[in-house]
Amino acid sequence: MKGKILIVDDETELRELLVTVLEEHYDVTQAETAAELQKNFFQSGPDVVLLDVQLPDANGLDLLPQVKKAWPETEVIVLTGHG
Secondary structure, three states, X not given: OOEEEEEEOOOHHHXXXXXXXXXXXXXEEEEOOHHHHHHHHHOOOOOEEEEEXXXXXXXXXXXXXXXXXXXXXXXXXXEOOOO
């Protein structure tokens, strides 16, 4: 059974690159905004969330506690393209 990864990033090109690299070995889903991420909280959690810091509607670091509350067993990797 493939592990599940959720990519949360507003940059389409980066999401598509990550999907291309990861989809052979993992079930990959995507969210472009914090609102899309939060809609997923009612589903079973992924194994890993790749979470961007700079989202258009929230700061990824502010979302981190919400992710861990919704999915305590999920590992979160925080990404940023900003210094």
